[in-house]
Structures are given as structure tokens and as C-alpha cells.
Amino acid sequence: MLFLPLDFNDAEFIRLERSRESLLGAIGNILLFTGLLLLIFGWVSMISSITKRYELVPVVEISGEVEEVPPGVYITPSGSGLALLSRLIKGRAPVIITRAAPKSVRRALNLKEIPVLWLTTAECGDGCVDPHRLEYLLHTLVTFMRRDESPKLVYLDGIEYLMIENGFVPVYRFLSTLKDHAALNNTVVLVPVEKSSFEEKEWNLLRRELGCLKDL
Incomplete structure (x- = not known):
């Protein structure tokens, strides 16, 4: 003008x-x-x-005797997720991805320095993961797995939320790729889910691709 x-x-x-x-x-x-x-x-x-990456700092190894579980990705009922996490976290370096606020997760586990990534669309700085960025979440977790040969644990809560934001197929591919890297890098991945959150075909695909701890 x-x-x-x-x-x-x-x-x-x-x-x-x-x-x-x-x-x-x-x-x-x-x-x-x-x-x-x-x-x-x-x-x-x-x-x-x-191009932002999510940094997992610090990475803390929890003291205790390691409970032997073959590396891989395992689905487990949501109600028993935290109980299994409390057992399997001993002797492993953990990282937690969750829909709950990091402070409440650390308080529940009584672990102040454990790395927690919060699945949220809110802009809240480091420690927050946009649920639409599956590729960068995968990159972050694979980088964590490759740090060394020590046993590691990933607690991946919020799969239903990721499905709502991305659809079943991208999340299924994400989990399948994560499974392969977990097997190669001495990592146990716990995925608390409820069968009722999936259609029958989707649930059968998950059960065929992923393990279940009660089957061991």
C-alpha cells in the first residue's frame, strides 16, 4: 500500500x-x-x-539384581504395568515414555533422576515429545539402546494415545522396528495396553508381532 x-x-x-x-x-x-x-x-x-531430537539426560542405571528376560518388546495389561516396571527396572538403565507428568512418575517410582519423556502436544521444553513425531521418538530410543552393552529398559506407556494421533499402522511399524533394535541392544521394552482398545484384527497383529511376559 x-x-x-x-x-x-x-x-x-x-x-x-x-x-x-x-x-x-x-x-x-x-x-x-x-x-x-x-x-x-x-x-x-x-x-x-x-529436526529437534529428544535428549535422555541423565541415563541412570538402577541398582539391584537383573531379572532375566530375553530382549524384545512385550505387551502387558495396563494394571500390572507399573508393578512389572518396578521389578524389571533393577539392574537396568531405564527410560520412561508416558502420558503422565514426569514429576508424578518419578514420585510414584521414588526415583528422582530417571529420564522421563512426556507424550504431549503442549510446548513445555525438554522432556516433552510431540506424539506425531514417531520417527524422532524412535531415533531417540535407538540412540539410548546403543549407548553401551549394559541391560536397558524402556517403559512405553500411551500406545493408545499414539494410535489416536497417528493411526494403527504407523504405530505398529514403530513397535516392529523398536522390537528389532531392542533384540540387538539388550533392551526390554514394556508396553502396557488393554485389549479392549484395539479391534480384533489389530490385536491379533500385535500379539503375533510382540511378546507377552505371561507367556515366558
């Missing part, structure tokens, strides 16, 4: 004083430069958000 009078002036539709012409040109250039800066800042922020 600021440059339009200048164009009319150049086309001799109107006549502007030299001082007014210079003022409009200066204001227009300032606004144009500011707009370009904001556009660049927006692109940088978007790219930074897309």
Missing part, C-alpha cells in the same frame, strides 16, 4: 512532493526489510522444530 502511491507517481497519475516520495519509500523499505527478517526467523524456527 505504501509503494502504490509511488507507482502512481511514476506513472504520472498523481504528483507527490519529493520529500513525501522519499518518506514513503523509506518507510516501505523498512517494513519490507522487517517482513523479510520475520519470514527468515519463521523458517529457521520451523526447521529447528522439525
